[in-house]
Amino acid sequence: MKSVSFRYDASQELSSLFNSFREMCNHAVKIALQGKPTNRFKLVMLAYERLKEYGLHTHYILSACEIAFSVYRNKKRKSNPRICRPFLKLDNQTYQLNHLLLRIPTTPRNFVFLALQGSDYHLSFVDDASLKRGSVTITERSVNIAFSREVELFNPLGYVGMDVNERNATASATDGWHHKFDELGEVVELKERYREIRANIARETRGDRRTAKKLLAKYGRRESDRTTSRLHKVSSEIVDYARDHRLGIKIEKLKGIRKLYRKGNGQSRSYRGRMNTWVFGETQRQIDYKAKWVGTPTHFVNPRGTSSNCLCGSRVVPRADRKLYCPKCDIIWDRDDLASKRIMACAVPQARLSKGSYEGERGDDGSNPPSRWGEVERLDREPRS
Numbered sequence: 532m533k534s535v536s537f538r539y540d541a542s543q544e545l546s547s548l549f550n551s552f553r554e555m556c557n558h559a560v561k562i563a564l565q566g567k568p569t570n571r572f573k574l575v576m577l578a579y580e581r582l583k584e585y586g587l588h589t590h591y592i593l594s595a596c597e598i599a600f601s602v603y604r605n606k607k608r609k610s611n612p613r614i615c616r617p618f619l620k621l622d623n624q625t626y627q628l629n630h631l632l633l634r635i636p637t638t639p640r641n642f643v644f645l646a647l648q649g650s651d652y653h654l655s656f657v658d659d660a661s662l663k664r665g666s667v668t669i670t671e672r673s674v675n676i677a678f679s680r681e682v683e684l685f686n687p688l689g690y691v692g693m694d695v696n697e698r699n700a701t702a703s704a705t706d707g708w709h710h711k712f713d714e715l716g717e718v719v720e721l722k723e724r725y726r727e728i729r730a731n732i733a734r735e736t737r738g739d740r741r742t743a744k745k746l747l748a749k750y751g752r753r754e755s756d757r758t759t760s761r762l763h764k765v766s767s768e769i770v771d772y773a774r775d776h777r778l779g780i781k782i783e784k785l786k787g788i789r790k791l792y793r794k795g796n797g798q799s800r801s802y803r804g805r806m807n808t809w810v811f812g813e814t815q816r817q818i819d820y821k822a823k824w825v826g827t828p829t830h831f832v833n834p835r836g837t838s839s840n841c842l843c844g845s846r847v848v849p850r851a852d853r854k855l856y857c858p859k860c861d862i863i864w865d866r867d868d869l870a871s872k873r874i875m876a877c878a879v880p881q882a883r884l885s886k887g888s889y890e891g892e893r894g895d896d897g898s899n900p901p902s903r904w905g906e907v908e909r910l911d912r913e914p915r916s
Contacts, residue, residue, distance in 0.1 A: 532679040535656050537647040539674050544643050549617035556614045559599030569598035588636040590625040682826040686781035692875025695811045703871040714761040722808050725754040766817035774825045783834035825862040831878045837873035
């Protein structure tokens with residue numbers, strides 16, 4: 532599944548529709564807090580008659596209940612969660628898309644037409660009859676339409692290991708390809724620059740919340756767009772190489788990173804702020820969905836020991852300038868290069884079938900591997916205590 536964003540010519544009718552739909556969603560949230568439904572279908576039963584009073588098309592009630600149940604389920608510590616931003620969401624049975632003309636309902640038998648702005652990239656999705664259209668989400672700036680298709684994953688001839696750091700991303704493949712992407716360093720510089728811009732806005736607009744909000748939104752969009760474009764360049768190059776050479780992609784499964792940079796951990800405020808804006812999750816997400824779209828298999832592997840052990844399995848000694856020395860092999864490694872090669876050699880986690888059984892890659896003789904993690908390549912074997 533892939534979401535494609537379109538610019539559109541705004542309509543005056545949408546502003547009142549945005550407000551009505553937001554009020555409907557917040558009303559459904561209140562009903563969910565009182566009735567405590569276990570799924571969104573029960574919330575629809577509880578809220579349907581009351582939400583009909585807004586006079587909107589029936590499908591808006593279903594969408595509002597879906598959004599409200601998601602907010603209710605993920606409310607965390609908020610006792611009274613609310614939806615503040617204006618938007619609309621409709622399922623694929625509610626709207627009609629004729630080339631670049633979008634028709635959505637307002638009230639029963641009344642419609643609004645939106646003229647979408649599309650390039651050749653957008654038309655490749657709109658005019659492709661093999662793609663299935665999903666839900667549509669409309670904001671004040673864009674129309675986002677979900678497209679999906681069925682793709683058969685190919686059997687990879689090898690793998691590309693992907694190591695994501697704060698200032699670079701390093702890829703190593705089994706066919707010898709190796710590349711270091713420095714665009715993530717540009718992302719770090721962008722975020723530092725816009726952090727200073729936000730601080731200046733806060734100082735200059737003290738006491739004028741309306742102007743501050745407008746400027747922060749403007750520069751926030753610029754930061755997001757420029758960050759996303761650089762990440763798209765990195766992820767597209769990796770996925771294109773893996774597809775063209777029939778290679779799978781291995782990505783390190785990073786969990787609990789944000790917990791390392793919380794207040795009270797003995798770190799400075801600026802350091803915590805910098806590390807908590809690290810874009811490793813977005814980089815991995817883009818690689819994952821782009822690879823699935825073209826049929827390239829992706830695996831999230833355990834990254835333990837990828838930067839502390841050599842390919843031979845022995846412990847490495849840290850040196851200056853992100854260098855690592857293996858006394859057994861007498862080799863000096865670049866830390867990022869070693870990590871990407873170790874990730875490339877990591878075992879692929881297997882899909883769990885039932886308690887105690889796993890389905891994974893088969894060996895050359897067609898038999899299932901004896902290990903939970905599948906057949907481990909020789910370079911990944913480590914001594915276990």
